[in-house]
Amino acid sequence: xxxxxxxxxxxxxxxxxxxxxxxxxxxxxxxxxxxxxxxxxxxxxxxxxxxxxxxxxxxxxxxxxxxxxxxxxxxxxxxxxxxxxxxxxxxxxxxxxxxxxxxxxxxxxxxxxxxxxxxxxxxxxxxxxxxxxxxxxxxxxxxxxxxxxxxxxxxxxxxxxxxxxxxxxxxxxxxx
Numbered sequence: 001x002x003x004x005x006x007x008x009x010x011x012x013x014x015x016x017x018x019x020x021x022x023x024x025x026x027x028x029x030x031x032x033x034x035x036x037x038x039x040x041x042x043x044x045x046x047x048x049x050x051x052x053x054x055x056x057x058x059x060x061x062x063x064x065x066x067x068x069x070x071x072x073x074x075x076x077x078x079x080x081x082x083x084x085x086x087x088x089x090x091x092x093x094x095x096x097x098x099x100x101x102x103x104x105x106x107x108x109x110x111x112x113x114x115x116x117x118x119x120x121x122x123x124x125x126x127x128x129x130x131x132x133x134x135x136x137x138x139x140x141x142x143x144x145x146x147x148x149x150x151x152x153x154x155x156x157x158x159x160x161x162x163x164x165x166x167x168x169x170x171x172x173x174x175x176x
Contacts, residue, residue: 056097056169059090067125069163071106074120076128084125087167088132101125102166103143106159111145118143118165125165 050057059065064087067080076084091097103118103125122141130136151158 053090054094059087059094059167059169063087063090065168066164066166068160069121069165071108071159071163072117074117074124076124081128084128085132088129088134091129091134091138092132096171097169098138098140098172099129100140100142100168100170101129102148102168103141103145104148104162104164104166105146106162107146107149107154108159109146111147114145115143116145118145121163121165125167129167 046052048055048057050061052058053062064083067076067083069075069080070077087099091099101122103120103122105114105117105121107114109117119141122143126136126139126141129139146162149158149162150164151161
């Protein structure tokens with residue numbers, strides 16, 4: 001890679017980072033007071049960044065926001081269980097967040113079949129998170145079936161990426 005290309009990539013990364021708004025989720029999710037377990041912020045990284053363990057970016061990039069499924073199943077794989085264990089721990093630690101679990105399917109099969117399969121996948125993830133202690137009232141499910149693929153091609157590599165359940169976070173002050 002030439003020096004010019006390296007400089008261009010670095011400039012692009014810095015420009016993108018400068019455009020992020022740590023408070024985009026409302027309620028000061030990345031504002032003052034965010035930080036380490038001791039409240040000092042030491043070792044927690046930049047508030048709201050992927051290195052801040054209380055941020056949605058950390059959830060998405062470090063823990064993982066999706067689990068993949070085998071063809072025509074809603075059974076959670078051991079790899080999926082490991083990801084969901086991390087999600088459950090994060091949700092238990094960050095009680096101000098709710099989650100919507102989106103179920104998806106690949107393009108094979110009918111629309112109706114894939115909507116039902118996506119619903120079963122989302123429900124399986126919800127049930128797993130609840131079994132790990134996440135209150136059921138903080139979790140919703142929805143299915144998109146084959147309507148929102150992330151990879152588009154008629155090949156197993158694409159199909160495998162589309163057979164998924166995605167946990168989408170939303171900030172919501174929970175009142176007792």
